[in-house]
Amino acid sequence: MATSEKFAPFLCWVLHRRPYRNTSVIVDLLSADSGRVAAIARGGQRQPLLQPFRPLWVEWRGRGELRSLGAIEPAGVAFALQGEALYCGLYLNEMLVRLLHRDDAHPELQEVYAATLAALAAKELPVDIILRHFELRLLDLIGYGLSLDQDANGQPLLSGLRYRLSPGQGLLLDVSGPFSGEILNDIAAGHWHDEARRLARDLMREALSPHLGGRPLVSRSLFRNAGKGAS
Template identity: 40%
Template sequence: MATSKRIADEPAYVLHRYDWSETSLIVEVFTRHHGRIALVAKGAKRPSSSFRPVLLPMQPLRLAFGGDAEIRTLKSAEWQGGHTMPRGDALLSGYYLNELLLALLARDDPHPALFDIYSDVVQVIASEHGEALQAALRTYELLLLREIGLLPQLDVQTMTLAPLQPSTRYTLVPEGGLRHASDADRAALDGSQWAYLQAALDLGAPFAATLRACAAVASELKPQLRALLHYHCGVTTLRTRRMMLDIQAL
């Protein structure tokens, strides 16, 4: 629920920004204690604005804001340092993280654990490439889906709740959860691999363990998690995915 009191020193990341007027911006941010919210940054487009150099994606911020309307007013924004702006594949990956949050999180719905995971993933993708980057993205997808209640239990068959057999192959599908894989399901994992992922997710601080678990199976997880995310986002292709394909075509 929106609040009329002023909030100060709130950890946040910019997810998206767009024009509000000739001089102002609307900024969608992900905050630790208040979830996804929209803020008007008055005068942010002016060359002299203190907002201009800090309202950037994937940069850790501390914000002050207030108001009781759906779009609140940004009072101050301070950069917290930590890493430089990602580039190339890492930058596109960061936009992908943001697109998922915009598509799947309701406004004013706090997810402090997910905020911390997002922060961890941003730090990884700002410094890593290749396989490490892919493992970080799969970790984020799994933990995001679990946090918002869209990931089935990964150590049982979803429809029957029967335990997975360690050497039997299973696949994750949008409407059926985990089920026996067909011979054509090349991305399927065996029961022991799914159980290892579930054990990592069940830890009190799951990020590092899930990152390790994803490292060995990131390529197999990618198409399965992509299909699940597209299903819940209600799209066939996410905008960042389309952008990446267009760049590769060039």
């Protein structure tokens, strides 16, 4: 007697969704096992679980660029992000969609993502500091890590000197560089005074820019329109 095929569920987060045909949606999912996965959810426009910031158990079929979603069940409660934290959550999701290649797994990233959402929801730190921690960890996990305690030649950053960021290399000595060695050392040590927070924002924008391509981030526009500057 024939038996129905069994599919093991994956723990996933919805990063992005867009309508497809009449009632379906195409979703980008973050999975520890498979990385970023795109899938069609038939009738997904009527599925209330397919929302961001909520862990889900998801089954899918297929191995191409576009899977077909099967069963969906909650794996926990959604993080209730509001106001500035909501913009930050949208920024995280957009960054992951833009920076991650499909089916390129980074198992630790899902844990980092969930911890970041939890920190945003709990308001443990100012949101810009939470984002800086996430950006640094994300770059490290996808192979573009940025050292904040030594330059591209392996030398310690010195307080009296200035540095510039060279894509693919790291921080280089430059007498007219935009980044102060003293402030970079403060960031590495976790001393998040106002000047360190401004420098960290500018530094991370430079570090991320080569990997984002020419298109601006929609979430940054939302921040600007709301009078925020965390991203």
